[in-house]
Amino acid sequence: MAIDEYLLYNCNDPVLRIYGWSKPCISIGYFQSTDEVDFKKCKEQNVDVIRRITGGGAVFHDMEVTYSFVTKDFSQGIMESYKEISEIVIQALKELGLDAKFSPLNDVTVNEKKVCGNAQTRKNNTLLQHGTILLKVDVEKMFSLLRVPKEKISDKNILDVKNRVAGISKTFDQVSDALKNSTRDIFGCELVSHTLSDKELESCQKLADEKFSDEKWTFKR
Amino acid sequence: MNHKLDSSIEKIITVSITKKLGKIVKINLSYKEESQIIQSIKITGDFFIHPEEVIEELEQGLCGIKLEKEYLENKMKLILEDSKIFGFDIDSLVKMILETCGDK
Numbered sequence: 001m002a003i004d005e006y007l008l009y010n011c012n013d014p015v016l017r018i019y020g021w022s023k024p025c026i027s028i029g030y031f032q033s034t035d036e037v038d039f040k041k042c043k044e045q046n047v048d049v050i051r052r053i054t055g056g057g058a059v060f061h062d063m064e065v066t067y068s069f070v071t072k073d074f075s076q077g078i079m080e081s082y083k084e085i086s087e088i089v090i091q092a093l094k095e096l097g098l099d100a101k102f103s104p105l106n107d108v109t110v111n112e113k114k115v116c117g118n119a120q121t122r123k124n125n126t127l128l129q130h131g132t133i134l135l136k137v138d139v140e141k142m143f144s145l146l147r148v149p150k151e152k153i154s155d156k157n158i159l160d161v162k163n164r165v166a167g168i169s170k171t172f173d174q175v176s177d178a179l180k181n182s183t184r185d186i187f188g189c190e191l192v193s194h195t196l197s198d199k200e201l202e203s204c205q206k207l208a209d210e211k212f213s214d215e216k217w218t219f220k221r
Numbered sequence: 222m223n224h225k226l227d228s229s230i231e232k233i234i235t236v237s238i239t240k241k242l243g244k245i246v247k248i249n250l251s252y253k254e255e256s257q258i259i260q261s262i263k264i265t266g267d268f269f270i271h272p273e274e275v276i277e278e279l280e281q282g283l284c285g286i287k288l289e290k291e292y293l294e295n296k297m298k299l300i301l302e303d304s305k306i307f308g309f310d311i312d313s314l315v316k317m318i319l320e321t322c323g324d325k
Contacts, residue, residue: 030273033247033265055308057245057267078271078305105269105307122271221265 001027001050002208006200007070008053008121008128014071016088016183016191018176021061023048026145029056029119034219038147047145051218054119054130056106058146063136063167065175069183074127082106082118085129089116091182093133096170106131113166133175136167244268244308248317257288262318268308275304288322290315 007015025048026037036058037049047060069088075081082105089108093100093115100116103109108116108131118131139161168175180191196204211217249263262283270276282300286292297311 029267031265031268031270031276033263035265053273055267055269055273078269078307119269120271121273221263 001052001212002204003196004068004070004128004130005053005207005211006204007068008126009124010200010203011070011126012072014069014073014187015194016179017068017070018179019066019068020064020172021066024060024062025050026058026060027052028058029054030121031055031221032058033221036147038145041145045141045145049218050212051220052119052130054121054128056117056119059117059132060138060142060145061132062138062141063134065133065135065172065179066130067133067179068128068130070126070128072126074122078120079104081127082120082129085120085127086116086118086131087186088179088182089118089131089133091185092175092178093168095178095181096168096174098168108133110166110168114164115166115168134165134167135170135172135175137162137165139165246309246314246317248314248321250318250322252288252322257322259283259286259288264314266308268306270301270307271305275301288319290319293318 003017003019007017023046026042027050028034028036029052032051034049034051039049041047042049067089069085071085075084083102086102086106086108090100090102093108093110098110098115100108100110103114106118106120107114108118114134116131116133118129120127120129122128143161183189184191244267246264246266246268249261249265251260251262252258253260262280264276264280279297279300282296283293286296293315294311297314301311
């Protein structure tokens with residue numbers, strides 16, 4: 001999260017970032033209440049909780065590929081920009097043989113099932129869109145970590161979510177390579193690999209320590 | 222605590238709206254029963270507002286506002302004038318607040 005925010009404020013050229021998580025984590029949207037999360041269960045299962053700088057819902061980050069795309073050149077319309085940037089994911093999934101489609105406002109589906117959720121923010125005349133491409137989904141575990149009213153944790157509801165959400169059963173590297181290929185194709189550009197310098201990492205760490213790890217930020221709503 | 226002297230009623234309201242984009246909006250609201258003035262309000266959910274920080278401005282701005290359609294609408298329109306919202310609109314938010322506070 002800290003690196004995403006750092007990129008948002010410090011990039012002149014467009015950036016595609018592809019990453020995973022060192023351990024499972026729940027991210028909640030900027031506007032969500034922490035009441036959505038069962039912190040006790042998360043602690044028991046060694047799952048971190050973090051608040052995003054973007055809106056949208058709670059996401060259980062586990063078996064997935066996460067990406068961020070940062071650009072100063074974007075459509076002003078929210079829906080339009082989601083559609084344009086999500087094309088990176090759609091083309092990548094098509095390369096992997098999946099019939100991916102944009103599902104407004106912020107999802108990508110394959111065979112009517114959500115396989116990718118996205119969220120945006122705009123700051124400093126720059127747009128950040130980050131999203132998660134599900135490789136596999138553990139709906140039971142996700143339900144156990146989120147505070148869903150008991151009556152909603154029925155077999156039927158778990159089945160409903162299972163019917164609406166799916167993993168794409170590809171490897172991290174397959175998706176990562178496909179994302180790079182689709183970005184090259186869509187923007188007609190070459191990608192230049194960049195490793196964050198010590199100074200950049202220091203700034204990100206400062207953001208992680210002073211903002212994203214701070215309870216004031218996590219529990220702000 | 223003497224409840225007769227305290228005319229403040231805190232209602233914790235959970236309302237979900239399923240709109241075409243399927244977002245959920247929850248409102249926690251407290252208001253003075255006698256004057257019908259909002260004391261505090263928290264609007265949470267999986268919706269989107271750009272810029273995000275306007276939600277705090279909106280919540281602060283609604284404090285001190287009377288629970289009447291016109292006042293709420295005017296304040297929201299003023300604060301959200303330059304914002305883009307996905308997941309609810311001003312009309313539905315006003316309706317939610319008024320219905321949960323006694324269907325005005």
